Amino acid sequence: MKHTLLLLTALCANLGFAQTGKVIGTALTSETNPAEFAKVLALNPSDSSVLLGSFTDSDGKFELNDLKTGTILVKIILDDHLPKFVGNVEVQTDQTVFLGRIELEKDISIDLEEVIATGSLDDLKAGIDKKVYSVQRDISVRGGSANDVLNNIPSIDVDQDGNVSLRGDGNVTILIDGRPSALTSGNGQSLLDALPANSIDRIEVVTNPSAKYDPDGTSGIINIILKKNRKRGINGVISGTGATGNLYDASLGLSYRNKGTNLYLNYSFNYYEGYRNYFSDLTQQFGTDSSNYFDQNREGTDLKMSNTIVLGADFELDSNNTVGFSITGSLGTRERTGLLVNKLYDQNDDLFRSWTRSSFDPIQSQNGDFNLNHSLKLKNRNGKWSTNGTQSFSERDIKGFYDERLFSLDGLASYPGVEQELFNSSKNRITTIQTDFEYVFEKIKGRMEAGAKAIIRNDHVSTFSQRFDSLTNSFIPDTLSDFEYIYDEQVYSIYGIFGQILGKFSYQGGIRGELARQIPNLVSTGEKFNNSYLNLFPSAHVKYKPKKEVELSLSYSRRINRAKSHQLNPFASYADPFNIRRGNPALQPEYINSYDLGYSLTKNKVVFSTSVYHRRTVDVINRVKEYYSNNASAVTYANIDKSESTGLETIFIYKPAKWLRNTFSFNGNYINYTNTDTTVNWNNSGFNWGAKLAINIDFWKRTATLQLNGNYNAPRVTPQGIILPRSGMDISFEKQLLNRKLSIGARVTDVFNTRGFMIDLEQVGITQHAQYKWLTRRFYITASYRFGKQDIKVKNGASRSGGGDGM
Numbered sequence: 001m002k003h004t005l006l007l008l009t010a011l012c013a014n015l016g017f018a019q020t021g022k023v024i025g026t027a028l029t030s031e032t033n034p035a036e037f038a039k040v041l042a043l044n045p046s047d048s049s050v051l052l053g054s055f056t057d058s059d060g061k062f063e064l065n066d067l068k069t070g071t072i073l074v075k076i077i078l079d080d081h082l083p084k085f086v087g088n089v090e091v092q093t094d095q096t097v098f099l100g101r102i103e104l105e106k107d108i109s110i111d112l113e114e115v116i117a118t119g120s121l122d123d124l125k126a127g128i129d130k131k132v133y134s135v136q137r138d139i140s141v142r143g144g145s146a147n148d149v150l151n152n153i154p155s156i157d158v159d160q161d162g163n164v165s166l167r168g169d170g171n172v173t174i175l176i177d178g179r180p181s182a183l184t185s186g187n188g189q190s191l192l193d194a195l196p197a198n199s200i201d202r203i204e205v206v207t208n209p210s211a212k213y214d215p216d217g218t219s220g221i222i223n224i225i226l227k228k229n230r231k232r233g234i235n236g237v238i239s240g241t242g243a244t245g246n247l248y249d250a251s252l253g254l255s256y257r258n259k260g261t262n263l264y265l266n267y268s269f270n271y272y273e274g275y276r277n278y279f280s281d282l283t284q285q286f287g288t289d290s291s292n293y294f295d296q297n298r299e300g301t302d303l304k305m306s307n308t309i310v311l312g313a314d315f316e317l318d319s320n321n322t323v324g325f326s327i328t329g330s331l332g333t334r335e336r337t338g339l340l341v342n343k344l345y346d347q348n349d350d351l352f353r354s355w356t357r358s359s360f361d362p363i364q365s366q367n368g369d370f371n372l373n374h375s376l377k378l379k380n381r382n383g384k385w386s387t388n389g390t391q392s393f394s395e396r397d398i399k400g401f402y403d404e405r406l407f408s409l410d411g412l413a414s415y416p417g418v419e420q421e422l423f424n425s426s427k428n429r430i431t432t433i434q435t436d437f438e439y440v441f442e443k444i445k446g447r448m449e450a451g452a453k454a455i456i457r458n459d460h461v462s463t464f465s466q467r468f469d470s471l472t473n474s475f476i477p478d479t480l481s482d483f484e485y486i487y488d489e490q491v492y493s494i495y496g497i498f499g500q501i502l503g504k505f506s507y508q509g510g511i512r513g514e515l516a517r518q519i520p521n522l523v524s525t526g527e528k529f530n531n532s533y534l535n536l537f538p539s540a541h542v543k544y545k546p547k548k549e550v551e552l553s554l555s556y557s558r559r560i561n562r563a564k565s566h567q568l569n570p571f572a573s574y575a576d577p578f579n580i581r582r583g584n585p586a587l588q589p590e591y592i593n594s595y596d597l598g599y600s601l602t603k604n605k606v607v608f609s610t611s612v613y614h615r616r617t618v619d620v621i622n623r624v625k626e627y628y629s630n631n632a633s634a635v636t637y638a639n640i641d642k643s644e645s646t647g648l649e650t651i652f653i654y655k656p657a658k659w660l661r662n663t664f665s666f667n668g669n670y671i672n673y674t675n676t677d678t679t680v681n682w683n684n685s686g687f688n689w690g691a692k693l694a695i696n697i698d699f700w701k702r703t704a705t706l707q708l709n710g711n712y713n714a715p716r717v718t719p720q721g722i723i724l725p726r727s728g729m730d731i732s733f734e735k736q737l738l739n740r741k742l743s744i745g746a747r748v749t750d751v752f753n754t755r756g757f758m759i760d761l762e763q764v765g766i767t768q769h770a771q772y773k774w775l776t777r778r779f780y781i782t783a784s785y786r787f788g789k790q791d792i793k794v795k796n797g798a799s800r801s802g803g804g805d806g807m
Contacts, residue, residue: 025099030106034060038078143241146192154665166219173217196268211510235788246273260316274775285765300338383439394428419468446500459487483571484523563587580634607653686717721761750776
């Protein structure tokens, strides 16, 4: 009995200590770079259940500790790569199994024209057809908006009104999660400043898209991808920002994910105070012996406040079917005040008229997107069929209160002038329905895609104005500014593309057919325009990859730029009677033939990507300025016969050490505008260029980062003049604490207070210099705290080592 008890005791003691071993290895990408943050799973070979999970570090290394003895299956998962399995791994007690270097294989099911990760160093994947910019590591946009993010991306610029240009061309299509949105197409007004930077995951830039994409946009497509949760369990982040000049920002992000459900919610509040000043000098010649000089100086305040929410969910119905929805909503308020001082001089520089115009312009806006989507994977996993529909809306109520005062020439006396009130309302609706099918032919390494899409848009704009009548001591209607305008647009399209990898070569060709109708309805005048267009848009891409680190590419696409609703609206805005804005309902669409030749080189510490491009455009839609003899001017739109643009874009990323990253980008092009209309002077040519530099320095064991951002835009040619040089520099710092859960940062934007906008315009008998300046130099303090659960669950429900699921 005694010996039996001793035996049982020894057996229990032995069972109390698990017999375990360890597996280590290094995962590499298809370009043999370290596969950072790849998910590594230890699976039970009999049922593929998860025994243990971990992630690779920045060098691609991983460890699976405390594995029970026996045979396991190791699975490695990395975005844009096929899952890698290592079978028959024998785990022995107190032994380490070395798997060595494991190279992953690129997933050929990715669209050939979208295989972009030829080079990737942290925050920028630089390829030939497409660049992907990650927002996560850019500390210079903490507390900023989508416009701040775009301004940091190579070859993208955002002007003082929020207008976005790509490679120097303002005709660019902006999408959110691959779809048109009310935030990007609200009557020509930029609403991206209502979208917080911390809700954005990445920016995709496609400069020569395939037939799969809508052909709109001369210079390409900018796709803003919003964040979605990739971690299991409940996770969240709360952030706050404060800046000089009364700028405040607060946001909250929450997410929940389990095996078949993904829920996410992001909310942000933004409060902004600043100023917007305008200065203009206009000289106008009348005949040979008469001229005058018109001087305008406006100083004013600018207040903006917005609330934005993003809510969504994805549900895996089974292993092949996934459905989801997302809702984006934004409420915004903006109030601008200003005092415009006007002085008119004759040819002898003698003042002969002086007056002021005070203004108060409050704006209320509501914007929303609602999306439903479904994805079906074919049983053989070689294909996918996806369908989604999006309904977007935007509503804006704009009011304007204006009061003019006339002054004597000595400035000692003043008299009442015009007192005016304007009331404008606009409603914008966009319905988008799209279905896409894709299939991969594994044996021939080919891929086929086809799809159909419908975009239905409706805009309704109405304005009512009234002025004060001193005789009746009341406001009476001012019909000069009253109008009602309705715009309808329908675009129906189908496409098909096929691509194939042939050893070191790959190609893709496609064509898109499109039927479009544009119907501007000038309700106030009874005029209605009905424009219909039936077009074919071919595309072709060829690539050659002589080595893993080298890639050559040649591509072509035909594109179109249709006039937007506000560009067709002929009714004038008289908020400033001497600076009128109106559209042109006679605008024709412009057609573009785009060519791109690219080269990309990737090394462990270097990514070099460069492209030579050429664009030929006919019936160019351009913003032009018309001048009148009473010193007033109007900004409108016109078709210029053609333009030719040839340019070079270069991105150079250099990481000499783990703690230092440098990103330099350059874009330059020679453009020539040609117009045969002798009544105007819209012929101009010149070389435009700009450069950006970002330097990131990590220290304190990579828990702190110092970032410097600088940019310079040389003088840029327009059909009527030259935009003068622009430059700026930002400095940012961030420190991570509490095991990287808490981040505290500081930054200074526009350190030297040089950002602004200046333009010189010249027409026959007319010269004008205009300057715009707004509050750009601020000091920011930012803080964010991350919380939640990031563990991978094992079969029995217990939590084992490892990070979030697919973060």
